[in-house]
Amino acid sequence: MRRLLNVRPRGGGRLLLGLLPLLAVALLYLGASTARHIENPRDKILPTPAAMVVAMIDMAKVDPMTGRVPLFEDTGASLRRLTVALVIATSITLVFGLALGLLPIVRAGFGPLVAAIAVIPPIAVLPILFIVFGLGETAKITLIVFGVTPFMVRDLAAHVTAIPEEQIVKAQSLGASTWQTALQVALPQALPRLIDSVRLSLGPAWVFLISAEAIAADVGLGYRIFLVRRYLAMDIILPYVAWISLLAVIMDLLLVQVSRRAFRWAHPLRDR
Amino acid sequence: MAQVLTMPPRPAALLSFEEVWVEYGDKVVLERVSLQIAPQSFVSIVGPSGAGKSTFLRLITGQEQPTRGRVLMDGAPACDEPGPERGVVFQRYSVFPHLSALDNVAFGLNCAGSPLLGRLFGARRRAVREEAAAMLEAVGLQDAREIYPSQMSGGMQQRLAIAQALVRHPRVLLLDEPFGALDPGIRLDMHELILGLWQRHTLTILMVTHDIKEAFKLGTRVLAFDKRRRDPQAPHRYGATAVYDFLLDRKSPLGVLSEMEAVQDIVGIAPSFDVPL
Numbered sequence: 114m115r116r117l118l119n120v121r122p123r124g125g126g127r128l129l130l131g132l133l134p135l136l137a138v139a140l141l142y143l144g145a146s147t148a149r150h151i152e153n154p155r156d157k158i159l160p161t162p163a164a165m166v167v168a169m170i171d172m173a174k175v176d177p178m179t180g181r182v183p184l185f186e187d188t189g190a191s192l193r194r195l196t197v198a199l200v201i202a203t204s205i206t207l208v209f210g211l212a213l214g215l216l217p218i219v220r221a222g223f224g225p226l227v228a229a230i231a232v233i234p235p236i237a238v239l240p241i242l243f244i245v246f247g248l249g250e251t252a253k254i255t256l257i258v259f260g261v262t263p264f265m266v267r268d269l270a271a272h273v274t275a276i277p278e279e280q281i282v283k284a285q286s287l288g289a290s291t292w293q294t295a296l297q298v299a300l301p302q303a304l305p306r307l308i309d310s311v312r313l314s315l316g317p318a319w320v321f322l323i324s325a326e327a328i329a330a331d332v333g334l335g336y337r338i339f340l341v342r343r344y345l346a347m348d349i350i351l352p353y354v355a356w357i358s359l360l361a362v363i364m365d366l367l368l369v370q371v372s373r374r375a376f377r378w379a380h381p382l383r384d385r
Numbered sequence: 386m387a388q389v390l391t392m393p394p395r396p397a398a399l400l401s402f403e404e405v406w407v408e409y410g411d412k413v414v415l416e417r418v419s420l421q422i423a424p425q426s427f428v429s430i431v432g433p434s435g436a437g438k439s440t441f442l443r444l445i446t447g448q449e450q451p452t453r454g455r456v457l458m459d460g461a462p463a464c465d466e467p468g469p470e471r472g473v474v475f476q477r478y479s480v481f482p483h484l485s486a487l488d489n490v491a492f493g494l495n496c497a498g499s500p501l502l503g504r505l506f507g508a509r510r511r512a513v514r515e516e517a518a519a520m521l522e523a524v525g526l527q528d529a530r531e532i533y534p535s536q537m538s539g540g541m542q543q544r545l546a547i548a549q550a551l552v553r554h555p556r557v558l559l560l561d562e563p564f565g566a567l568d569p570g571i572r573l574d575m576h577e578l579i580l581g582l583w584q585r586h587t588l589t590i591l592m593v594t595h596d597i598k599e600a601f602k603l604g605t606r607v608l609a610f611d612k613r614r615r616d617p618q619a620p621h622r623y624g625a626t627a628v629y630d631f632l633l634d635r636k637s638p639l640g641v642l643s644e645m646e647a648v649q650d651i652v653g654i655a656p657s658f659d660v661p662l
Contacts, residue, residue, distance in 0.1 A: 282467050
């Protein structure tokens, strides 16, 4: 008998293994939902799949009151906030992460500050952001930036610091200045890591987005979920949660593809 | 003869060490190192682990500053940080993983040609790529231009590292155990390569190695580093220095053999006899 740690599922078997738990969860839900509906046909807590589809079709229709489609409106608003925040966070990270990682003088000066900011719970800062920036888009975007940037900066700085000293000395011995070393040695090697860092930050970014939208917003995926909670509208909440997860997975896959295409050298196993 | 007369007078020593000490806190690494390195010599540096061989090399690259004394290049202090007149090849991590072989070699030329971007365009880019390609050919990597270091063997990576260092025409080439991680067969090829390049480019080479046979085979001069004095109570209080300095006369292999035995006693390791003299 082979050791358990040497049993490697492949191909179809692997796919089946991955699908089984998902199917089990779905069946479990169906069973529980059916049981509740036998007891009370108007149950709202565990809606049937059919009810969820009907509710989502309603959400994807033009609302006669506003002339807008709630699902698209919410998705657009949330993705816009998320994207703007991630672009800002990534830009800050690129500059500060590189400088912190490459220049001992910057590390000595700003390392403690970044470490101190990183331990502040971002949600605790949300009231300050609402007071300072009002209830508009700025506060929500700032919360996401504030929440993910310290982690990303420290992650990137650690990665740049870990570039072997030999490489940095070699670059200088080839005549590279500090600027050229940053631009041609540290930056290209930092970029794949930066993408990984964005991927890891997607989860927290969604958390901060939905928190901000739950507290003060008039459109957005998080706003909608917390709005319909008042009516126990699980037939909208559950599909919305699934939709958010799907969006997160798609963003993650896109980032992986970008990294593979743009930084072939960082993924040597796939090249040959 | 006329050409010789028009050449500028060559200084007697390319590198000189004047009473150099290196200390970390109360730990003395090198003590009273006084040496002259002549241009176009091939200096092998051997010694037991922890005898300051690498520290000695780092003094020249500029990674290390002497606590006392001076390191001079062409009679002037020039080694306070790494620079293009001192090329280096380390045992590992010498090449840039994100650049193809050709771009690795072109790196130094790009840096020289474009201070702002480190990247050239048009005719200058073509010229640089041609020069880099010629250098790759000189180290036998003409068929590996477009591949990345992660796709290369250890020997190829060291060839690439050497080509990369030579493209800036350094006054002195510093090798820190460059062949230490390579198979014996590959090592022999590398010996041939480095000797050929040394002669063709009239280089000055300083090479740290663990392999005494290699040191004597390649070097025109062998330096052995070790501690002159030992304090059993506080071994860190005495540093190492060049305890043995031998200019090789290639014509008398018997003399070399006895010298090798002398060095072996100092270094305390048997030379590996798989390398033919």
